[in-house]
Amino acid sequence: MAELCSGPAxxxxxxxxxxxxxxxxxxxxxLFYSATVYxxxxxxxxxxxxxxxxxxxxxxxxxxxxxxxxxFYGLGGYMGPDLTNVISTSGExxxxxxxxxxxxxxxxxxxxxxxxxxxxxxxxxxxxxxxxPPKKYEVHWTGAVAQEDDPQ
Numbered sequence: 025m026a027e028l029c030s031g032p033a034x035x036x037x038x039x040x041x042x043x044x045x046x047x048x049x050x051x052x053x054x055l056f057y058s059a060t061v062y063x064x065x066x067x068x069x070x071x072x073x074x075x076x077x078x079x080x081x082x083x084x085x086x087x088x089x090x091x092x093x094x095x096f097y098g099l100g101g102y103m104g105p106d107l108t109n110v111i112s113t114s115g116e117x118x119x120x121x122x123x124x125x126x127x128x129x130x131x132x133x134x135x136x137x138x139x140x141x142x143x144x145x146x147x148x149x150x151x152x153x154x155x156x157p158p159k160k161y162e163v164h165w166t167g168a169v170a171q172e173d174d175p176q
Contacts (some may be wrong), residue, residue, distance in 0.1 A: 034089045074149050081146025084139050091129070094148060097156045108156040119144050 074082070085091070093104035100106075110119050123140050126132035135143070162170050 075145060077142050077145040078149040079146075080139075081142035081144070081149075084135070084143055085146055088133055096150060097154070106156055107147055107150065107152070109151050109153040111144070114147070116144050120145055 090104075091100045093101040095101060095104075095106040096108050098106060120140055122130065123135065123143055124132075159171055164170070
């Protein structure tokens, strides 16, 4: 009975652990974990690369400095609305109308029809990359999780 109560040294025989074995085991575990993290999640968020028309829309978006007023994922200017999901929430016709005619706060940039189509294609591409604002969840004290109602 005294042998069982003498401490953890008895679990390892003479109380010495082979340091090389411990280091080797931890090193192999680290390599496995690193390889798993490095290789997972490397696929694109969307299924296909940006089309040539969407690339032209990105170029127009940058040349006209749209980011000075508009945002993607809450980053950018604060005068205009966030454009992350404008195509899925309001539609292409809505976006096309605002780009073409402008508003009191947004000037009409006098873009050609092909430029407007390119901008709409770019906004459609951005729309596929995610959702903004992030959905809010309420965690109950029991551990149950429920999505809060959308305030919009």
